[in-house]
Amino acid sequence: MQTKEPVRELNLNKALECSVEAVHAAGRLLRRNMRSTKTVHLATAHDLKLELDVRSQEKIESVLHRAFPGRPILGEEKSVGDITGPIRWVVDPLDGTVNFAHGIPHVCVQIALQKRVPTRNASTPNYQTLLGVVYDPFQDELWTAVRGEPARLNGVPVHASNRRCLSEAVVSVGFGKSDKTLDAILPCFIQLAHTALKIRTMGSAGLGLAYVACGRFDAYLERGISLWDIAAGGLIVECAGGKFWCAKNPGDSSFRMIASNKGLFRQLPQFT
Ligand code: IPD
Ligand code: CA
Numbered sequence: 001m002q003t004k005e006p007v008r009e010l011n012l013n014k015a016l017e018c019s020v021e022a023v024h025a026a027g028r029l030l031r032r033n034m035r036s037t038k039t040v041h042l043a044t045a046h047d048l049k050l051e052l053d054v055r056s057q058e059k060i061e062s063v064l065h066r067a068f069p070g071r072p073i074l075g076e077e078k079s080v081g082d083i084t085g086p087i088r089w090v091v092d093p094l095d096g097t098v099n100f101a102h103g104i105p106h107v108c109v110q111i112a113l114q115k116r117v118p119t120r121n122a123s124t125p126n127y128q129t130l131l132g133v134v135y136d137p138f139q140d141e142l143w144t145a146v147r148g149e150p151a152r153l154n155g156v157p158v159h160a161s162n163r164r165c166l167s168e169a170v171v172s173v174g175f176g177k178s179d180k181t182l183d184a185i186l187p188c189f190i191q192l193a194h195t196a197l198k199i200r201t202m203g204s205a206g207l208g209l210a211y212v213a214c215g216r217f218d219a220y221l222e223r224g225i226s227l228w229d230i231a232a233g234g235l236i237v238e239c240a241g242g243k244f245w246c247a248k249n250p251g252d253s254s255f256r257m258i259a260s261n262k263g264l265f266r267q268l269p270q271f272t
Pocket of ligand 2: 092
């Protein structure tokens with residue numbers, strides 16, 4: 001298996017094409033199965049995992065590996081290859097699983113390509129996202145971004161909003177999957193419920209970020225979220241002229257995150 005792929009030989013156009021093909025393939029699978037009876041693999045207090053999460057990931061994996069054999073994949077359902085190597089895919093095969101399980105057509109499929117960047121602490125590798133793709137199979141909306149280029153929605157450049165006042169802003173807040181993340185975000189939810197125009201909690205981090213990138217949301221915040229939830233959308237927000245900030249939470253592999261247009265960022269609760 002090829003795990004030490006030289007970063008300088010990356011073909012980002014081919015990677016983008018292949019990511020788009022993969023999210024479309026997974027999207028077709030999800031559309032076909034929206035009304036079927038779902039097999040639940042795991043149910044916890046605030047989360048569900050479906051057989052379709054796994055099937056969607058397998059579909060994506062086969063498309064990515066046909067074009068780029070052996071390139072490692074860090075996926076929500078499983079990882080393949082050396083995910084601490086110089087280059088890796090980050091895959092969320094069904095973002096918004098609970099929505100999907102309940103027949104709510106607000107979900108997405110997301111893929112990012114990341115390269116390792118130098119860091120002072122060699123035991124915790126650092127990665128930069130080079131491209132990101134978020135696909136909503138029910139609205140047929142595809143957000144794409146390649147670092148250094150404009151973010152696009154169905155091929156058309158998009159921009160974060162330019163609202164400057166929280167009192168005019170639509171802010172999305174995610175609750176995560178554990179009581180710990182719920183407790184961490186609730187004070188901020190209450191504060192924003194009083195200060196923003198409206199709060200939305202929609203259940204798909206990828207779409208939350210994509211909506212910030214095209215100005216539907218003015219900001220989006222989470223206290224405990226995984227890399228595959230935010231890698232693609234974070235780059236899309238930045239390429240759309242927005243601000244994306246995230247930091248690792250102590251003690252586990254989760255992140256806290258704030259995305260917004262540039263003008264609002266400082267008015268939002270800070271998680272540092
Ligand atoms: C979840 C969704 C949700 C967010 C959670 C994520 P999943 O992803 O994006 O909006 O609040 O933190 O884990 O499990 O549906 O892929
Ligand atoms: Ca997810």
